[in-house]
Amino acid sequence: MSKTFREWDVDQCWLLPPSVHELVPANHLSHFVRDTVRSDLDLGSILETYQEERGYPPYHPVMMTALLLHSYTQGVFSSRRIARACEERVDFMAVTALQKPDFGTVNEFRRRHLEALGDLFVQVLKLCRRAGLVKLGHVALDGTKIKANASKHKAMSYARMRQTEKELADTVAGWLKRAEAEDEAEDREHGKDRRGDELPDWVKNKQERLARIRAAKQALEEEARAGKDDDEGGTPAPKSQRNFTDPESRIMKTKDGFEQAYNCQAAVDQEHQIIVAATTTQKQNDNQELVKLLDEIKANTGKQAREISADSGYCSEDNLKALSQRRIRGYIATGRQQHGKSTATDKHGKKLGVRAARMSARLRRGAWRSRYRLRKQTVEPVFGQIKEALGFRRFLLRGYKKVQAEWRMVCAAFDLRKLATARG
Numbered sequence: 001m002s003k004t005f006r007e008w009d010v011d012q013c014w015l016l017p018p019s020v021h022e023l024v025p026a027n028h029l030s031h032f033v034r035d036t037v038r039s040d041l042d043l044g045s046i047l048e049t050y051q052e053e054r055g056y057p058p059y060h061p062v063m064m065t066a067l068l069l070h071s072y073t074q075g076v077f078s079s080r081r082i083a084r085a086c087e088e089r090v091d092f093m094a095v096t097a098l099q100k101p102d103f104g105t106v107n108e109f110r111r112r113h114l115e116a117l118g119d120l121f122v123q124v125l126k127l128c129r130r131a132g133l134v135k136l137g138h139v140a141l142d143g144t145k146i147k148a149n150a151s152k153h154k155a156m157s158y159a160r161m162r163q164t165e166k167e168l169a170d171t172v173a174g175w176l177k178r179a180e181a182e183d184e185a186e187d188r189e190h191g192k193d194r195r196g197d198e199l200p201d202w203v204k205n206k207q208e209r210l211a212r213i214r215a216a217k218q219a220l221e222e223e224a225r226a227g228k229d230d231d232e233g234g235t236p237a238p239k240s241q242r243n244f245t246d247p248e249s250r251i252m253k254t255k256d257g258f259e260q261a262y263n264c265q266a267a268v269d270q271e272h273q274i275i276v277a278a279t280t281t282q283k284q285n286d287n288q289e290l291v292k293l294l295d296e297i298k299a300n301t302g303k304q305a306r307e308i309s310a311d312s313g314y315c316s317e318d319n320l321k322a323l324s325q326r327r328i329r330g331y332i333a334t335g336r337q338q339h340g341k342s343t344a345t346d347k348h349g350k351k352l353g354v355r356a357a358r359m360s361a362r363l364r365r366g367a368w369r370s371r372y373r374l375r376k377q378t379v380e381p382v383f384g385q386i387k388e389a390l391g392f393r394r395f396l397l398r399g400y401k402k403v404q405a406e407w408r409m410v411c412a413a414f415d416l417r418k419l420a421t422a423r424g
Contacts, residue, residue: 020093023091023094024090028094029070029074029420031094033420036416041065043061043065045116046061046117059099059101063097063099064101064105064106065120066095067082067092068082068109068110068409069120069416070091072409073390073416074091075389075390075392077392077396080103082103083103083106114397114405114406117405117409118409119408120408120412122300124412124419125300125301128272128415128419133418134271134272134274134276136269136305136306137271137305138305138307139268139308139309139378140268141265141266141308142266142379144264145252145259145262146393146407147260147394148246148249149245149246150260151260152251246260249398250262262281262395262400262407263281265277265278265280265286265289265292266382267297267308268379269305269378272418272422273381273382274415275382275415277300278296278408279292285313286310287313287315290314306328308323308328308329308330308331309371309375311375312333314332315333315334315335317355319332320332320359331366331371331375332372333372335352335360382414386410386414390413392410
């Protein structure tokens with residue numbers, strides 16, 4: 001018995017082109033992101049940079065902004081992947097109205113407007129507040145290490161710089177003499193038809209490497225003199241390192257070992273897991289970020305959290321004092337309570353200060369019912385979704401300021417996804 005199938009004619013032409021609204025279902029995230037950017041976000045700081053009428057008209061800045069935000073919500077971050085998605089994915093076509101900017105255009109737009117794109121985080125957060133997704137009853141703080149766009153193997157310690165600088169200087173000096181002797185011999189053999197100041201490639205490469213090492217060594221010495229290094233006397237510690245690809249990134253300890261990275265911070269509202277503050281630091285330790293996050297929560301929302309939770313990396317007498325001054329009830333891990341001892345100690349075994357001892361007692365009294373338990377189920381899943389669902393594990397950009405803006409773009413995309421789910 002024969003079976004009838006639906007017609008499948010790949011050569012069939014359309015009498016009328018489809019509407020972009022029909023490319024994906026009506027409740028698709030791409031429609032939400034596109035329409036939110038068009039109607040709810042203020043892009044004045046981007047639009048005002050386009051004033052001259054000369055040249056071929058550029059792609060519409062609002063469309064490019066929507067394209068980038070949608071890309072980030074989909075875990076597509078590189079300009080080449082974004083450009084390819086504009087040609088292959090119907091959800092991207094629904095955002096661009098079938099326009100296909102190339103990767104150079106995407107990359108240049110992001111580079112040119114990076115700061116303004118990062119600032120959209122606050123605008124998206126305001127939309128989340130307007131939708132009732134932010135309560136600020138309990139906010140959990142945490143940090144995660146995101147790899148820099150640089151290899152840790154491209155870093156060199158100060159001690160190694162000093163040793164290599166001398167070795168390379170001696171080598172280059174010897175090679176320069178050799179090059180001079182070769183030039184004289186060639187002049188005698190071939191005549192003086194060369195300028196006489198060219199150097200062989202094998203000399204140039206060594207010279208370039210020596211120049212980069214000297215520049216990195218000088219930068220470390222300037223940081224030490226400015227008080228940014230732990231060594232005494234204004235001289236960098238022998239183990240102080242500087243990366244040649246992204247000098248502003250740092251070697252940081254992660255669960256996978258040591259990586260060239262930045263420490264990305266987030267404050268997450270417990271009610272709907274909305275990121276309400278996002279910062280980035282070059283330091284391994286989270287301790288100095290607590291006050292910065294509290295200040296940003298207030299700046300971003302106009303209010304302060306009633307209570308916060310954080311792990312022991314944020315615990316210090318100064319931080320606990322800052323919570324008290326802001327009238328925020330804190331639940332911050334202090335370390336451990338050793339069996340048989342009445343004195344609590346931090347993770348290094350040192351006796352806790354007065355405020356930290358009170359915090360330790362508060363957490364012990366609450367036991368498994370303590371509000372501290374909310375930290376793990378509030379902020380840790382957010383980092384898990386950013387790294388696993390979105391796949392953001394390495395920065396595309398280099399340099400501390402650019403990385404700060406890129407992290408805020410990622411957090412804005414995360415909050416957009418949450419907002420779309422709530423409205424859907």
